[in-house]
Amino acid sequence: MNSRRRQQVLTAVTPLLAPGEQVELISLAKVGSVSVKRRVLTSALVGALTAGTVIATVQPRPLYWALTDRRLLFFEPGSVTGRPGKPVMILPRDLIAASPARKALLGLGAQTVLTVQGEEKALKLTFPPAFKAAGRDLAARLTGTA
Template sequence: MVEACDGPAIARLATTADTLRPLLQPDEPIEVMVVAGVGAVSVRRTMVTAVVTGILSGGTMMLAVRPQSMYIALTDRRLFFVDVNRLSARPPRMVMEIPRNAVRTEGLRKGPLGLTLRTTLVDGSERGLTMVFAHPAKADGRALTAALPQLSREIR
């Protein structure tokens, strides 16, 4: 997982692990830690943002909306979501924690042009939580998805 990362990325992973350590039980190891975009952005919202910024800037600038990047840490008991703030030196902030036995995945799907992988976590609620793994993190996305139980095909 860490071999393909550059120096700052390794430092961010280490800082995130340090943030989670006080929350972990003594015998609870971090099995997988990945960076992923969490959530979904509708096509409509993307188009509206692009059009509005294009009009306001006179066509000199366009903005794209994307899911929020988070570190996802999987232990043998829980799944942690930690906010990634790459623009400041603020310490990472834990956003959410889900018991591992309450989560299933819908498997991996390729994103547009095959540059991303997508999966959805399902915890019994109506809507799942979509995670998008960018091209450099595809292997980590596969590792996380393989470590979690798959949703059976009959329920889909």
């Protein structure tokens, strides 16, 4: 992530920090998962409506994230500027654990699964190739912490 975007995420995080809370990592990840069924249906529908002239894919939504010594915060990028907007999810660090990072996206990216204590569903994070080092670092810092 370039320094300008990193500073924008830090600016969005700063008002939410508790006294003494420190930011450790900032990056971007695709959060969630899209079923094969939904991908196929979307592709078929768009293909039928456009007579095959347009191809559509469905992907998990990209979110900026910031790991502090107390929490993991997720921010939605603005639709026009790409700047981080309002926080969409804030998870207490002591309630989350990450699986070890593994290869994703044909081995180019990284992927981890966050489990939140008290929640049934896990949260899948996929890190594109440019952000895989930060993804591995996040997974290492959260492995077995909950």
